[in-house]
Amino acid sequence: MKDKLKNKDSVRLNNSYLAKGLEGVVVKETTISMVDGVNGVLIYRGYDVKELAEYSNFEEVAFLIYNGYLPTFKELTIFQKKLREYKYLDKKYIDFLQIISEAHDYMDILKIAVAYIGALENEKDDIFNISCRLVSIMPMILSYSYRIKNKLPIIEPSDKLTHIENFYYMFHGKLPEDDIKKALDISMILHAEQGINASTFSALVISSSMTDIYSAISGAIGCLKGYLHGGANRKVLDMLDEVGSVENVSEYVENCIKNKKRVMGFGHRIYKTYDPRSIVLKKIATNLSKKYSSKYLDIAIKMEEEVVKRLGPKKIFPNVDFYSGIVYDMLGFPSEVFTPLFAVARIVGWTAHIMEYRKDNRIFRPVAKYTGPENLKYVPIEERG
Numbered sequence: 001m002k003d004k005l006k007n008k009d010s011v012r013l014n015n016s017y018l019a020k021g022l023e024g025v026v027v028k029e030t031t032i033s034m035v036d037g038v039n040g041v042l043i044y045r046g047y048d049v050k051e052l053a054e055y056s057n058f059e060e061v062a063f064l065i066y067n068g069y070l071p072t073f074k075e076l077t078i079f080q081k082k083l084r085e086y087k088y089l090d091k092k093y094i095d096f097l098q099i100i101s102e103a104h105d106y107m108d109i110l111k112i113a114v115a116y117i118g119a120l121e122n123e124k125d126d127i128f129n130i131s132c133r134l135v136s137i138m139p140m141i142l143s144y145s146y147r148i149k150n151k152l153p154i155i156e157p158s159d160k161l162t163h164i165e166n167f168y169y170m171f172h173g174k175l176p177e178d179d180i181k182k183a184l185d186i187s188m189i190l191h192a193e194q195g196i197n198a199s200t201f202s203a204l205v206i207s208s209s210m211t212d213i214y215s216a217i218s219g220a221i222g223c224l225k226g227y228l229h230g231g232a233n234r235k236v237l238d239m240l241d242e243v244g245s246v247e248n249v250s251e252y253v254e255n256c257i258k259n260k261k262r263v264m265g266f267g268h269r270i271y272k273t274y275d276p277r278s279i280v281l282k283k284i285a286t287n288l289s290k291k292y293s294s295k296y297l298d299i300a301i302k303m304e305e306e307v308v309k310r311l312g313p314k315k316i317f318p319n320v321d322f323y324s325g326i327v328y329d330m331l332g333f334p335s336e337v338f339t340p341l342f343a344v345a346r347i348v349g350w351t352a353h354i355m356e357y358r359k360d361n362r363i364f365r366p367v368a369k370y371t372g373p374e375n376l377k378y379v380p381i382e383e384r385g
Contacts, residue, residue: 018369023269027196027364028204032065032352035195037270042277044193045069053280058188059083059163062135062348065193066128066355080162082129086136087157087166093117094144094154101148106340107225109145110138111218118214127358130213131351138344139163143170146337164188167344172332179291180331183284187327190277190320191342193349195270199223199230200346200353207354208363220350221343230342232321233328234335236265240296240303249299253306265322266307272315281323285330292330300326 019025034043042049045064052061056070063071063079071079089097093113100112114134123130144154147170155173157166164185168176176184196204203220207213224230243252256263268275282301289297304318325338333341 021269022201022366027201028353028357030195030353030356031068032349032356033193033195035270037268037272040271040273040276040279042194048276049190050276050280053186053189056189057162057164058185058192058345061189061192065348065352066131079132082132083136083163084157084159086129086133087140089137089140089144092120097141097144098148101145106142106145106337107221107231107343110141110340110343111221111225113141113145114138114214114221115218118212118218121214123212123214127213127351127355131347131355134213134217134347134351136163138347139167140170142337142340142344143167146171147173168331179288183288183327184331186280186284187324187341188345190280191324191345193346193352194320196353197229198226200350203350203354204357205364207357208361210361210363213351213354216354217347217350220346224343224346225339230339230346232264232319233325233338233342236300236321237296237325237329237335237338239264240299243299243303246298246302249302250306253303253310257310263303263307263311266311266318267316268319271317271319274317275319277320277324278318278322281320281327282318285323285326288327288330294326294330296326296329 017025032045034041036043044052044061045068047064047070052064056064059080060071060076063076093116096116097109097113100109104112117137125133140157146152147154152173155170157170161169161175164181165176168174168181168184194200199220202223203216206219207216227235243249253263255261282304285294285297285300288294300323304322308317324342325335328338328341329335
């Protein structure tokens with residue numbers, strides 16, 4: 001541990017270390033996932049995420065992350081049935097969405113809705129069943145609020161559709177074509193889990209006090225909203241809009257480097273090579289572009305080329321956010337729901353880590369290095385200048 005923390009952002013402090021951003025600090029043991037930043041590998045329960053993305057589906061991967069093994073056909077069928085049974089929202093929740101959907105963005109809606117449901121339901125069920133319920137209702141909250149905001153009729157889920165099919169159907173009001181369904185399925189798999197990132201850590205810190213899981217998830221959603229975390233995928237498209245064309249990419253990148261401006265969608269705290277998820281998402285975007293137009297893809301590919309050429313030696317490469325927004329755009333999702341889409345997938349990872357940590361729970365209590373004054377004497381207010 002000591003060797004890992006000896007860097008420019010680490011300071012010795014009474015047998016502890018000041019590690020800015022907690023970089024390199026190990027906070028828990030886990031069997032859920034492993035991020036190999038040197039080789040660009042992400043593993044869920046021993047399986048390479050790229051292999052899962054190619055051959056599996058979101059429901060099977062959720063089962064894997066929760067249970068630690070791939071299900072049999074019977075086990076998967078039971079799990080899918082559970083998710084379908086939890087896919088309902090009482091009228092009081094829909095009425096609540098009618099109110100908050102008028103005034104808040106979608107991440108705020110998710111955050112508030114989860115907290116509200118938790119306030120009414122609390123932890124009436126065991127934590128695994130609550131986790132499954134959250135997996136089921138998160139896409140419903142997003143779909144319902146989107147349709148409410150856009151004056152569209154709410155669409156109830158179908159018992160005949162998969163989790164991904166239902167989500168797309170409830171959001172868009174139509175069934176997805178096979179290539180659309182597969183692309184969304186893969187994207188959800190890629191975003192389902194990623195170790196102890198900021199939002200997962202936030203969920204763990206909150207849950208470690210043994211509050212209810214809804215409070216922890218509401219906090220995680222608030223953390224994910226930040227543009228240095230989940231909010232980056234929307235910022236990428238804003239950046240590509242600003243660039244405007246392939247011809248402007250080189251100058252834009254040069255100006256960013258010159259002015260020390262962040263190029264959105266590049267760089268990662270852990271990955272020092274290509275984020276494996278970005279490789280898969282680029283492939284999806286390229287395949288989709290043969291059938292669905294994208295004003296962003298050519299610009300993005302050129303930008304990747306320019307940034308990697310200049311910053312690759314500094315180990316700065318595309319991360320998951322760089323191509324995810326482009327994929328979502330081609331799937332027909334508006335940019336304001338890109339980050340909520342991230343949350344709809346990451347609910348699996350958040351809840352899995354909460355369940356794992358509760359088996360050997362210890363409340364988080366780090367310390368701060370005090371750098372302020374000492375030994376000051378109190379001066380009565382009438383004597384202060």
